[in-house]
Amino acid sequence: MTLSNTERAIIESAIRDIKDFPKPGIVFKDITTLLNNGKAFGVTMNHLYEKYKEYNLDYIAGIDARGFIFGAALAQMLGVGFVPIRKKGKLPYTTISEKYSLEYGFDEVEIHLDAFSAIPNARVLLVDDLIATGGTAAASVKLINQAGALCVEACFILCLSFLDGYKKLQELTEVYSLVEVK
Incomplete structure (x- = not known):
């Protein structure tokens, strides 16, 4: 489904x-x-709902912080659970984490170990506002899969395609964005 x-x-x-x-x-x-x-x-939000309503999703996972806004709203519209993927040290329960490279160093995201435990082999859509270099998104897909779920697609409002992050992410999951910035 594409935007008009x-x-x-x-x-x-x-x-x-x-x-x-x-x-x-x-x-x-x-x-x-x-x-x-x-x-x-x-x-x-209506476009995202129409696109994903037939995906048989179990959860939406949103990347800290703007992915929470779009992800939680979409989860509510679809009637599925929402799982936050946070920067290291921000979640209160037992977590698993994934490091990723930055221009000068590393960062890390984490998810609750039991985030998807209620539904075996849960189908998850990853949501964030923007994909640039793809490091955070790739780490997030890996976390979803490590937690026992399947990331069926990663969705972004904006794709900065000139940075090629979506290409890296396509090695891990399907990628969709509403608007491409070349």
Whole structure:
């Protein structure tokens, strides 16, 4: 399922570009303006619902922090559970974690060990606002699978395709994005 030209225009026009953030030369894609635009947020969520309603999902997993917004809303619409994937040290129960490379070092995400234990071989959709280099998303897919579930697809509102992160992620799962930034 693809966005109509009208839907794409509504979503794209609601995303603000902020030049030189977080550092010079970067154009930050600010989705807070999409979130506070009821029409654009509604178009986004309705599209995701229509796309995923027949996937027989058991859970939506959202990446800290903006993936929580889209993921939790979609989970509620689909009537499935939501599982947060957090930065290391933010979850209160027993966790498993996965490290991933950054430009200068490493970071780590984690998930509760029992996040998917209620449903054996749970089918999970991973959701985040944006895919850039793909490190966080790839680590998240690995965590979902380590926790005994199957990540059936990773979904993003924006794909910065010029950074090729989606290509790395396609080695692990299917990838879908609403808007591509070339």
